[in-house]
Amino acid sequence: MPRREYAVDATAGVGSTLIVLYSMSYDAALLSRLPFMNHAAERGLSQIGALRAPGTRVVVVTPEPVAEEVLEYYLRDASGFSEDELPGIRARLELHRPRPDGDGALDARTLGDAELMAHLRKAVADSGSARLVNFAASAEGDELAAALGVAAEQAPAAHIRDMGGKLGGKRVLRLANVPTPGGPLERLHTPDEVIVACRDLAAEPDPPTRVALKLDDPKWGAGVGTVVLDLAAAVTGDLAGAVVKQAQPWPDVVADMAVGGAILEAFLLDVVASPSGQAAIDADGEVRVISTHDQLLDGDRYIGCVGPASAPLVERMREHLAATGKVLAGHGVRGTFGVDFIADTDGVLLATEINLRKVGPSHVTAHVADAASLDAHFVHHRVHEPAVLAHRTIGDVVEGLRSRGLLFDHTSRTGVLLHMLGAIPGCGYLETTAVESTRARAFDLDRRLRAALGLAPVDDPVRL
DSSP: OOOOOOOOOSHHHHHEEEEEEEEEEEEEHHHOOOOOGGGGGGGGGGGGGGGGGTOEEEEEEOOSOOHHHHHHHIIHHHHSSOTHHHHHHTTEEEOOOOSSSSSHHHHHHHHHHHHHHHHHHHHHHHHHEEEEESSSOOOOHHHHHHHOOESSSBBBBBHIIIIIIIHHHHHHHHHOOOOOOOSSOOOOOOOOHHHHHHHHHHHHHHSSSSEEEEEEEETTTTTTEEEEEHHHTTTTTTTTHHHEEEESHHHHHHHHHHHHOEEEEEEOEEEEEOOEEEEEEOOOOEEEEEEEEEEEETTTTEEEEESSSHHHHHHHHHHHHHHHHHHHTTTOOOOEEEEEEEEEEOOOOOEEEESOOOOOHHHHHSSSSSHHHHOOEEEEEEEEOHHHTTTTOHHHHHHHHHTTTBBBHHHHTEEEEEEGGSSSTTTOOEEEEEEEESSHHHHHHHHHHHHHTTTTOOOOOOOO
16 A cells, blocks of 8 residues: 555645644554554544545554545544535545554654655645644654644643653642652652652551552553552562552562652542543643543543543643643643542542543544534443454445444434544454433443443442
8 A cells, every 4th residue: 555545635725734643653662562552543544534624634644554444434524524525635635654564653654754744744834824733742743843843732741751751640630739649759769668658658657558550651541551459568678469459560660760769658438429621732832731531440540531530620620720820831742631539438539641642432432523502422432352353354344334324423423423433443442432412321322332332331439
């Protein structure tokens, strides 16, 4: 398949240009365990809806070719373009992938492709205005934006380590007067340092029963870099024996901690909700709260979300998001960020970390933005079921849901949206979003969707 799969019509009207490049830096060991993340850049196709604005052009760069079935779904079903609109829409859409093929982050590979860079520079020069829509700030992303002479949505990379890691994020939250779980504000690099920190926590007047050890590097999201320890066992010095929950082998955690460090904090046992919110800081430093949602977790692993968050929490969450954004903006951070929270049975709301990037449901809210203005509710799932899905084709899944009347309807603004379709064959991975007018109706639609896919139902876990 040629690198340039779809080309812009040079005679189209001059307008704004979006260069969409969802580059994500994943550890090779993580990708070996979660191969579907190789398809994560497909989330950038959520930006295709911007083509609804006359004259706007969208240039999407992905590490691998986008299957025609996937593009057809995003154009017709997810974005809702009519048959009459499609020729003009396709004329203002480009899909590219950098050469040569290989490993490495997408932004770095793009920088190394002289032909593609020359084409992107021309696309910028031919437009009235342009910007880089990236997933997360990176040194390569900053360099790419500078080379193209455009602003990057997520920037700058210099702040990611300081404020996007677990330790830096907690410091920002405390500067913003947002309540956080107890624990030392220090980076730990060795098991011995973790044992000392555990003993210090155990000596406090009301020590927690369990603690969370979180790898500090911002690359560790969705609970993959978190280990839950029994505090009483940890103080004896046997950390491996104190592990209650973990997403990766203990030796791997120790090795990564030696390089990037980790933090230790109290782990709440009576959590009844794990909400999160996303906000954005514009070029002028103004903060805008975008959305709130309740996270769906398998242990500490993020597997989806329900939006908006439970009503009793939303107002406090919005206040905390705005306060956090003000501190971040004051330090020069720009772009989308998220804050994860936990809530206990007494209604205590604590912020656990900041994510300086587009967060889990960013591509979901990009699709349901119009529906959100109509008080839409959604249930979003990350489905990794190789035994159920890996033998299916993209067309099988899409047409099967269409035949049951479950796909998103752009008139009623309700129905099912699909994401990362390219990860279905082979990986058995798919992301789904059920959109409805109420939370209960969204869960009912989600149950019908999961039944159609041969998956067990998931009930609303929030007990507020």
